[in-house]
Amino acid sequence: MTNNPYLFSPNRTARLRKVIKEVEGNDQSLNTAVTERAKTLIKSRLHKGTYELSTDASRPDGRLVCIGPGGAFHQAWTTVDKTYGDASWAAHRRGAEATNLPDIVWDAYDLDPIPLPRGETEAIVCQHVIEHLTEPATHHLLTEAHRLLQDGGVLRLSSPDANLFFDAYDREDWAFFWEHDIIYAETASPELFRQMEETDRREYAAYSMLSKMSLVTLDENPTTVSYGDCAAFVAEAGGAQAAVTKACAASDADLNRSLGRHITWWSVDRLREAMRRAGFTDIRRSAYLQSQSPLMRNAFFFDRTDPHQTVFVEACKPAE
Numbered sequence: 001m002t003n004n005p006y007l008f009s010p011n012r013t014a015r016l017r018k019v020i021k022e023v024e025g026n027d028q029s030l031n032t033a034v035t036e037r038a039k040t041l042i043k044s045r046l047h048k049g050t051y052e053l054s055t056d057a058s059r060p061d062g063r064l065v066c067i068g069p070g071g072a073f074h075q076a077w078t079t080v081d082k083t084y085g086d087a088s089w090a091a092h093r094r095g096a097e098a099t100n101l102p103d104i105v106w107d108a109y110d111l112d113p114i115p116l117p118r119g120e121t122e123a124i125v126c127q128h129v130i131e132h133l134t135e136p137a138t139h140h141l142l143t144e145a146h147r148l149l150q151d152g153g154v155l156r157l158s159s160p161d162a163n164l165f166f167d168a169y170d171r172e173d174w175a176f177f178w179e180h181d182i183i184y185a186e187t188a189s190p191e192l193f194r195q196m197e198e199t200d201r202r203e204y205a206a207y208s209m210l211s212k213m214s215l216v217t218l219d220e221n222p223t224t225v226s227y228g229d230c231a232a233f234v235a236e237a238g239g240a241q242a243a244v245t246k247a248c249a250a251s252d253a254d255l256n257r258s259l260g261r262h263i264t265w266w267s268v269d270r271l272r273e274a275m276r277r278a279g280f281t282d283i284r285r286s287a288y289l290q291s292q293s294p295l296m297r298n299a300f301f302f303d304r305t306d307p308h309q310t311v312f313v314e315a316c317k318p319a320e
Contacts, residue, residue, distance in 0.1 A: 063078075065080060067124050068132075069100075076294065078116070082106065091112070122150060123156070125302060132263065133263070152318075155289070159316075160306065161309055163268065167240075169205055213244045214250070216250055223251075225247070272285075288303050
């Protein structure tokens with residue numbers, strides 16, 4: 001029996017039973033009732049003390065900035081992102097309804113300044129964005145973040161932790177890739193994985209890794225690597241990191257402006273170096289919901305994407 005109080009305490013079990021009893025014989029489905037109750041429990045337990053801070057909407061526009069909000073919008077935060085026609089990123093990539101367009105339409109690829117004043121922003125969050133950008137565009141984004149932040153302001157940056165993927169591939173942990181994909185693909189079942197031969201598992205892992213970090217598995221990209229050739233591509237490159245680096249370099253940046261896929265890889269060391277080159281000096285590794293700013297410790301709006309496979313880094317802008 002687990003000791004996790006959020007899952008199996010008698011009080012919470014009794015509450016769920018009460019919910020079940022309340023919906024018996026009603027039109028509302030049991031699944032909907034339990035889901036809504038679970039959301040309430042999570043909200044009440046995870047965000048005491050910081051939730052009201054995060055929902056403070058009294059700040060002027062631009063004091064709290066979210067670059068690349070995806071599907072997470074908050075009234076207190078000024079959102080900065082590109083659009084795809086009249087659609088947000090979430091609508092373009094995930095089929096979400098085209099609501100909540102960004103407050104400021106801005107594309108890092110254009111290398112234009114973000115139209116906000118220098119030194120007036122308290123906090124900037126940029127979650128799972130830079131892997132969609134070229135390295136020059138990422139450098140521009142980070143230098144803009146440095147320009148916008150006030151003294152003592154905090155930048156929180158996150159990205160898929162590429163080292164996790166590299167290490168898993170090089171130690172032949174094929175289940176790592178299957179476990180990641182099973183969340184998103186109904187066809188990636190445990191039963192199918194158990195039936196696969198070793199060579200098929202290797203090929204799937206190689207394809208999964210290359211397709212998550214580059215465009216080379218796409219027919220539209222000038223350089224392509226077909227399924228069935230991915231494992232050989234990795235072997236010929238000399239390992240996972242070298243192969244992904246080669247694949248990223250072969251990814252068409254102009255094509256990605258319309259696709260919005262991943263074309264660069266990041267680790268804690270590469271993030272630190274990129275932030276240093278943008279002018280930051282006080283740089284530290286963070287973790288899930290462990291921001292040094294209470295404004296960014298709210299799981300409803302921050303650190304939502306694959307936190308178990310994410311690297312978090314923060315920088316505080318010192319006084320000049």
